[in-house]
Amino acid sequence: MKTLITLILFLNAQNLLAFDFPKADNLWLREAPPTARMLAAYVTVENNTDKDLTLVGAFAPDFGMTEIHKTIEVDGLLKMREQKELALPQQSKIVMEPGGLHIMLMMPKKKFKVGEEARICLIYTDKNGNEHVQHLDFPVKKQ
Numbered sequence: 512m513k514t515l516i517t518l519i520l521f522l523n524a525q526n527l528l529a530f531d532f533p534k535a536d537n538l539w540l541r542e543a544p545p546t547a548r549m550l551a552a553y554v555t556v557e558n559n560t561d562k563d564l565t566l567v568g569a570f571a572p573d574f575g576m577t578e579i580h581k582t583i584e585v586d587g588l589l590k591m592r593e594q595k596e597l598a599l600p601q602q603s604k605i606v607m608e609p610g611g612l613h614i615m616l617m618m619p620k621k622k623f624k625v626g627e628e629a630r631i632c633l634i635y636t637d638k639n640g641n642e643h644v645q646h647l648d649f650p651v652k653k654q
């Protein structure tokens with residue numbers, strides 16, 4: 512019985528590992544003054560898998576709150592809007608970069624210096640509504 516349970520756990524773990532995540536490139540967390548209450552991170556995710564996905568959010572253990580935002584201009588003012596769902600069909604990509612889409616990291620629990628990394632996890636759903644969490648390490652860089 513114990514062997515069977517171990518085998519089932521092992522197979523489940525294999526299934527989790529087998530999930531094909533979008534390719535993540537150009538990851539970086541923008542260095543901010545030590546007093547900053549909000550930091551921004553950027554990444555390009557390219558869906559080369561055979562599944563249509565939706566990016567539905569992010570979380571980061573070193574921050575109290577994490578959202579995906581888009582900077583938009585409204586009447587000459589720059590505003591940020593939360594993006595609760597970003598479609599990422601097969602063979603498409605989402606580009607996050609300064610002035611546009613970004614991962615907004617709020618309430619930092621520690622300070623980040625250039626050369627360090629921050630763990631940020633992207634949450635995707637597939638067409639069956641299953642969640643898939645991609646764990647990524649973002650190097651801290653100067654802007």
Ligand SMILES: [Cu+2]
Pocket residue numbers: 580581591613614615
């Ligand atoms: Cu923002």
